[in-house]
Amino acid sequence: MIEHIRELEKMARQLEPDSTARASLREPVIDYTEDFLNTIYDRKAYETDYGNPQAFFESPVSEEGKDVEELLTYLQENVDKPGLNPASGGHLGYIPGGGIYTSSLGDYIADITNTYAGVYFAGPGAVRMENMLTQWMAGLVGYPGTAAGNHASGGSIANLIAIVTARDAFELKAKDYDKCVIYLSEHVHHSVDKAVRIAGLKECVKRYIPLDERYKLIPEKLEEAIEEDKKQGLIPWLVIASAGTTDVGAVDPLEEIGQIANANNLWYHIDGAYGGFFTLVDECKDLLKGMDRSDSIVMDPHKGLFLPYGLGTVLVKDADKLQQAHHYFANYMQDTTERNIEARSPADLSPELTKHFRGLRLWLPLKVHGLAPFRACLEEKLWLTRYFHEKIKALGFETGPEPELSVSTYRYLPPSGDVNAFNEQLVKEVQKDGRAFISSTMLHGNFTLRMTAVAFRTHLEIIDTLLEVLEKGVDKLLNE
Numbered sequence: 164m165i166e167h168i169r170e171l172e173k174m175a176r177q178l179e180p181d182s183t184a185r186a187s188l189r190e191p192v193i194d195y196t197e198d199f200l201n202t203i204y205d206r207k208a209y210e211t212d213y214g215n216p217q218a219f220f221e222s223p224v225s226e227e228g229k230d231v232e233e234l235l236t237y238l239q240e241n242v243d244k245p246g247l248n249p250a251s252g253g254h255l256g257y258i259p260g261g262g263i264y265t266s267s268l269g270d271y272i273a274d275i276t277n278t279y280a281g282v283y284f285a286g287p288g289a290v291r292m293e294n295m296l297t298q299w300m301a302g303l304v305g306y307p308g309t310a311a312g313n314h315a316s317g318g319s320i321a322n323l324i325a326i327v328t329a330r331d332a333f334e335l336k337a338k339d340y341d342k343c344v345i346y347l348s349e350h351v352h353h354s355v356d357k358a359v360r361i362a363g364l365k366e367c368v369k370r371y372i373p374l375d376e377r378y379k380l381i382p383e384k385l386e387e388a389i390e391e392d393k394k395q396g397l398i399p400w401l402v403i404a405s406a407g408t409t410d411v412g413a414v415d416p417l418e419e420i421g422q423i424a425n426a427n428n429l430w431y432h433i434d435g436a437y438g439g440f441f442t443l444v445d446e447c448k449d450l451l452k453g454m455d456r457s458d459s460i461v462m463d464p465h466k467g468l469f470l471p472y473g474l475g476t477v478l479v480k481d482a483d484k485l486q487q488a489h490h491y492f493a494n495y496m497q498d499t500t501e502r503n504i505e506a507r508s509p510a511d512l513s514p515e516l517t518k519h520f521r522g523l524r525l526w527l528p529l530k531v532h533g534l535a536p537f538r539a540c541l542e543e544k545l546w547l548t549r550y551f552h553e554k555i556k557a558l559g560f561e562t563g564p565e566p567e568l569s570v571s572t573y574r575y576l577p578p579s580g581d582v583n584a585f586n587e588q589l590v591k592e593v594q595k596d597g598r599a600f601i602s603s604t605m606l607h608g609n610f611t612l613r614m615t616a617v618a619f620r621t622h623l624e625i626i627d628t629l630l631e632v633l634e635k636g637v638d639k640l641l642n643e
C-alpha cells in the first residue's frame with residue numbers, strides 16, 4: 164500500500180513545480196504577456212478571420228502534458244487573434260473591456276495564495292477588504308453605513324442578486340406574481356430582464372414607461388402608471404432605472420424617479436453597471452444625482468474602473484435585506500455568522516460559497532495608482548465622446564442626442580437608397596479595416612451606429628483613426 168501511495172505521490176507532485184520549473188513556466192508566459200502589451204496599440208481591435216473552428220477539438224485533453232511555449236503559440240493563433248480584442252483602445256463597440264495591468268497582478272496573488280473570501284470566519288482579512296471596498300462604493304453612491312454589497316463576477320449576476328433581494332424584501336408570494344408590477348424602460352439592459360426571469364418572476368407585469376427624446380424615462384408617466392395600476396388592484400413593486408443605458412448612454416432622471424418610488428414604497432433599483440463610476444468625475448455629479456435614493460444599485464468595476472473582466476458589484480442600502488435573501492445556515496458553519504458590516508460574509512450576501520478573492524483585483528490598482536488617474540481616465544472618455552460627436556456631425560452624419568456619458572449615436576444618410584442597408588454596410592467596412600471596432604443598434608427602427616469610449620486605452624489617436632475610417636467608408640459606399 165505504502166508503495167502505491169508513494170507512486171501516486173510522485174505523479175501528483177508534478178502539479179507542484181519547484182522554483183526552477185516555475186521559472187521556466189513563468190518566463191515564457193511573461194514574455195507572451197509583455198509582447199501582447201508592447202504591441203497592443205498596433206494590434207487590430209477586430210479580426211474578421213475567425214481561423215480554424217476545429218483547432219481546440221483537434222488538440223484534445225490527454226494524459227501527457229505539453230510544452231508551455233507550444234501552447235502559447237496555440238493561444239496566440241486561436242484565441243488572441245480571431246474576433247474582438249477587448250483589451251484594445253480601438254474597442255469602441257459594446258461597453259468595452261478594460262484590463263489594467265495592476266489588477267492582473269492582484270489576481271495573480273489571489274490565485275497563488277488561493278485566499279478564501281467567502282466566509283469571515285475563515286478569511287477575515289479578505290472579507291474585511293471586500294467589505295471595505297463595498298463600503299467605499301456605497302459612499303460614492305451616497306448610501307448610509309447600513310449598506311452592504313457583494314463583488315460578483317459581473318453586472319448580470321449583480322443585477323440578479325438585487326432582484327432576488329427586492330423580491331424577498333417585499334415578501335412577494337408566488338400566487339401574486341401576476342399582479343406585481345415592474346416599471347422600467349425599453350432601454351433597460353437585457354440582463355435585468357434575464358434576472359427577473361431567473362428569479363422566477365417572469366409572470367410579473369412589466370410596465371414600459373415612455374421615454375423622452377433623449378431616451379430618458381419620463382417620471383410623470385411613471386407616476387401615472389403607478390396610479391393606474393393601483394386603481395386596477397395591481398401591486399406596484401419594483402422600479403428599475405439606468406445610470407447610463409448601454410444603447411445610448413442615457414441617464415434616467417434618478418432623483419425624480421427616486422422620489423416617486425419612495426413616495427409609493429416601491430423597491431428602487433438602479434443599473435449603473437456602465438455609468439455608475441462616472442460619479443467620480445465632478446461634472447457628472449448632477450447628472451447622477453439621486454443614486455442615493457435607490458434601494459439597490461449595480462456598478463461594474465470591470466467597466467467603469469477598467470478592470471479585466473470578472474467584477475460587477477451590487478450594493479443594497481439595507482444590509483439585512485441583502486443578507487435575508489442570500490444567507491444559509493448550515494450546521495457545520497455555526498461558528499461563522501457575523502452581523503457587523505466589516506464582518507459580513509460574502510457567502511451570506513450572494514449565491515456563491517467558494518469564491519475567488521475578487522477584492523484584491525480591485526484593491527491593488529486603487530491603492531497602487533490612487534483614484535486620480537481613474538477620474539482622469541473617465542473624464543477623458545467624456546471629452547473624447549464629445550469630440551467624436553462634433554467631428555462626425557461635421558462629416559455630414561446625422562447624430563443622436565448630445566452624449567451624456569461616453570456613447571455617441573450617429574448614422575449616415577445617403578442621397579438615395581436604403582439608409583439602414585447603407586449603415587449596416589458601413590459597420591462592415593469599419594470591421595474589415597479592424598483598427599477600430601464599433602457596433603450598432605436600432606433606434607425608432609433606424610439602423611444606428613454607436614461609438615462607446617470606456618476602454619482605458621482609448622485616446623485621441625484612435626478616435627481620429629475611426630473618423631478617418633468612417634469617412635473613407637462612406638466615400639467608398641457612395642461610389643459603389
Ligand SMILES: *Cc1c(COP(=O)(O)O)cnc(C)c1O
Nearest residue numbers: 317318319352354409436437475
Ligand atoms: C454591461 C452591462 C450589464 C451587464 O453586466 P455584465 O458585467 O456584462 O454581466 C448590465 N447593465 C448595463 C447597463 C451594462 O452596460
